[in-house]
Amino acid sequence: MTLVIVLLIAAAAVLGWVLWRNGQRKREAERTAAAPGPVDPFADADTDVLRGDPRRLKAADLVELYGKTLAVRGTLRLSEGDYRWAEHFLDTGTGVKRWLSVEADPDLEVVMWEELTDSDLKPGPRELSHEGVSYRSDEKGTARYTSEATTGLAPTGTVHYHDYAGPDGQKLSFERFGDEGKWELAKGLTLDRNQITIYHQSEEV
Numbered sequence: 001m002t003l004v005i006v007l008l009i010a011a012a013a014v015l016g017w018v019l020w021r022n023g024q025r026k027r028e029a030e031r032t033a034a035a036p037g038p039v040d041p042f043a044d045a046d047t048d049v050l051r052g053d054p055r056r057l058k059a060a061d062l063v064e065l066y067g068k069t070l071a072v073r074g075t076l077r078l079s080e081g082d083y084r085w086a087e088h089f090l091d092t093g094t095g096v097k098r099w100l101s102v103e104a105d106p107d108l109e110v111v112m113w114e115e116l117t118d119s120d121l122k123p124g125p126r127e128l129s130h131e132g133v134s135y136r137s138d139e140k141g142t143a144r145y146t147s148e149a150t151t152g153l154a155p156t157g158t159v160h161y162h163d164y165a166g167p168d169g170q171k172l173s174f175e176r177f178g179d180e181g182k183w184e185l186a187k188g189l190t191l192d193r194n195q196i197t198i199y200h201q202s203e204e205v
Contacts, residue, residue, distance in 0.1 A: 051194070060202075101188070110190070144156070
């Protein structure tokens with residue numbers, strides 16, 4: 001009789017330990033699931049909430065800049081190796097083509113580009129001058145692109161580019177789509193994040 005009681009006590013103790021251990025594991029798993037993942041300490045989440053996130057731009061979104069509201073008509077998603085960026089075609093209503101490029105490498109850079117059609121400049125030299133401003137060769141390469149909505153380009157293709165950097169965030173960019181196309185020139189200006197407000201037409205990320 002005494003042996004039976006001892007065995008029952010031992011079994012109860014073992015069962016109690018197992019239940020306690022399972023509870024511990026469950027609580028640890030819940031704490032791990034609830035813990036936030038690593039975040040960028042320099043990310044400006046408040047600005048993205050108030051002014052929209054340029055990295056989420058897509059066709060039909062609205063961009064407010066310098067008191068004017070422009071619609072995104074289409075987007076080019078570009079990639080070169082592991083690097084990716086986007087160029088968004090804006091409806092200006094004036095016939096002048098403007099694009100908004102968005103890069104994160106790793107810091108966010110937003111540039112407004114305006115097409116130049118009356119220039120004889122060609123890419124290649126280490127330095128170029130346009131309207132009295134000097135630009136230095138910055139980077140060049142060939143990227144793959146995918147076109148979304150209205151861009152005036154094929155659904156997919158390649159683009160050769162040669163970018164030049166000037167003072168105060170000014171830029172020049174040459175682009176040639178495909179191997180037989182002609183070089184297109186655009187003048188760019190780097191925007192401060194607070195200069196632009198984005199109205200996303202869909203909450204899909």
